[in-house]
Amino acid sequence: MAEREHFDVIVVGLGAAGSSAVYQLARRGSKVLGIDQYEPPHTLGSTHGDTRITRQAIGEGDHYTPLALRSYEIFRDIEKQVGEKLLLVTGGLMISSTESTGVNQVANFFETTLRAAQKYAIPHDVLSAEQIRIRFPQFKVQDNEMGYYEFESGILKPEACVRANLNVAEKAGAKLYVNERMIEYSEDADGILVKTDKGEYRADKLILSLGPWLPEMVGEGLKSRFKVYRQVLFWFDCSDSYENFVPGKFPIFIWDAQGERDAIYGFPAVDGKEGGIKIATEQYVSEVTPESAERSVSQDEIDAMFEKQIVPCFPAVKRTCIKSAVCLYTVTPDAGFVIDFMPGSERTIVCSPCSGHGFKHSAAVGECVAELARDGRTTIDIEPLRINRGALVKA
Numbered sequence: 001m002a003e004r005e006h007f008d009v010i011v012v013g014l015g016a017a018g019s020s021a022v023y024q025l026a027r028r029g030s031k032v033l034g035i036d037q038y039e040p041p042h043t044l045g046s047t048h049g050d051t052r053i054t055r056q057a058i059g060e061g062d063h064y065t066p067l068a069l070r071s072y073e074i075f076r077d078i079e080k081q082v083g084e085k086l087l088l089v090t091g092g093l094m095i096s097s098t099e100s101t102g103v104n105q106v107a108n109f110f111e112t113t114l115r116a117a118q119k120y121a122i123p124h125d126v127l128s129a130e131q132i133r134i135r136f137p138q139f140k141v142q143d144n145e146m147g148y149y150e151f152e153s154g155i156l157k158p159e160a161c162v163r164a165n166l167n168v169a170e171k172a173g174a175k176l177y178v179n180e181r182m183i184e185y186s187e188d189a190d191g192i193l194v195k196t197d198k199g200e201y202r203a204d205k206l207i208l209s210l211g212p213w214l215p216e217m218v219g220e221g222l223k224s225r226f227k228v229y230r231q232v233l234f235w236f237d238c239s240d241s242y243e244n245f246v247p248g249k250f251p252i253f254i255w256d257a258q259g260e261r262d263a264i265y266g267f268p269a270v271d272g273k274e275g276g277i278k279i280a281t282e283q284y285v286s287e288v289t290p291e292s293a294e295r296s297v298s299q300d301e302i303d304a305m306f307e308k309q310i311v312p313c314f315p316a317v318k319r320t321c322i323k324s325a326v327c328l329y330t331v332t333p334d335a336g337f338v339i340d341f342m343p344g345s346e347r348t349i350v351c352s353p354c355s356g357h358g359f360k361h362s363a364a365v366g367e368c369v370a371e372l373a374r375d376g377r378t379t380i381d382i383e384p385l386r387i388n389r390g391a392l393v394k395a
């Protein structure tokens with residue numbers, strides 16, 4: 001039998017996290033192979049839909065802020081290398097109230113955002129409802145609501161970022177095999193063996209950045225720590241007052257749940273007058289797998305989104321849904337990421353930055369797992385993201 005090619009590191013899954021990891025490994029001189037079952041960027045995982053919010057003071061936990069800040073630096077550097085704009089600063093408005101029932105499955109999102117902004121000296125304003133109405137009249141805020149406005153928040157283009165990561169990774173020497181599916185992996189005294197539907201490869205280390213396919217590949221003992229939920233993105237018509245929704249006039253926003261309304265988030269109109277504005281909410285009710293998830297969006301879902309979430313908040317947005325997309329969240333019991341070695345292993349690394357807020361951190365997450373694979377430790381503190389933290393073990 002022909003000798004199998006040996007790599008320092010194999011990265012399986014080349015979405016947001018994996019494409020960043022292969023780049024970070026290649027630029028450090030590692031012999032790295034990246035494998036993906038499809039041809040990223042694609043629309044079947046967690047990294048599509050034109051835009052992702054980026055922000056710096058992170059309401060999901062102030063330990064994420066160093067990842068966000070480092071990601072800004074890396075994305076800016078990659079922009080220069082590929083000559084393409086990946087990150088558009090639009091400003092960001094987080095709206096909350098004393099009656100709010102949360103966002104992103106995270107209690108105290110607004111308070112944690114403010115605390116992180118203060119701790120890391122992130123430029124921001126705190127706005128009363130009246131000040132929001134004056135500065136951003138597009139938002140129909142209630143009297144009890146308030147705002148946190150962050151100047152450097154903005155938009156990342158997920159598909160373009162993945163393409164750019166893979167481009168700079170290849171230039172730095174990474175090998176990339178796409179349309180090749182990993183069937184299984186194992187460890188022995190010589191290292192890692194990865195079997196795909198096309199071949200077998202050996203490596204010293206393995207990074208599993210499988211997005212919503214991860215639960216199927218981590219074994220029964222860990223599987224229950226990762227649940228996958230179907231989410232829907234909607235683009236609604238704002239053409240009647242398009243000029244009020246363009247970047248510069250309209251920020252990215254995250255608006256806590258209040259009353260009957262769920263938490264919503266959205267983006268300015270980045271795709272011209274006919275492109276609409278993208279607004280979405282989150283659901284954590286029905287678990288799916290990438291194979292079982294319904295990929296089409298029904299008229300009932302569109303109507304419910306418009307009536308329940310948009311009518312109370314954006315009077316100028318019209319009922320016409322220009323397009324919609326289905327995307328998958330991978331969620332842990334405390335809604336945090338997992339970046340760690342597999343329990344009992346010094347070779348296999350689990351990398352799951354989903355839970356609805358992972359894209360903005362993905363550049364730094366790739367760097368962390370590259371450091372973990374090469375040196376066994378990371379520059380940024382990832383202790384809160386360990387796989388055996390209390391909240392995950394109890395689940």
Ligand SMILES: Cc1cc2nc3c(=O)[nH]c(=O)nc-3n(C[C@H](O)[C@H](O)[C@H](O)COP(=O)(O)OP(=O)(O)OC[C@H]3O[C@@H](n4cnc5c(N)ncnc54)[C@H](O)[C@@H]3O)c2cc1C
Nearest residue numbers: 013015016017037045046047053182211327354358359360
């Ligand atoms: C609707 C939605 C909105 C979001 N909004 C935001 C936002 O505004 N801001 C933000 O920061 N984050 C946001 N996120 C989160 C962010 O997009 C994700 O955290 C991130 O994209 C996850 O990337 P990933 O690399 O883990 O997964 P993916 O990008 O899905 O990559 C996994 C890859 O692994 C490959 N793969 C899986 N199994 C195998 C196998 N056996 N063999 C080979 N290849 C395999 C897949 O083909 C896929 O390409 C959002 C997510 C969704 C779904």
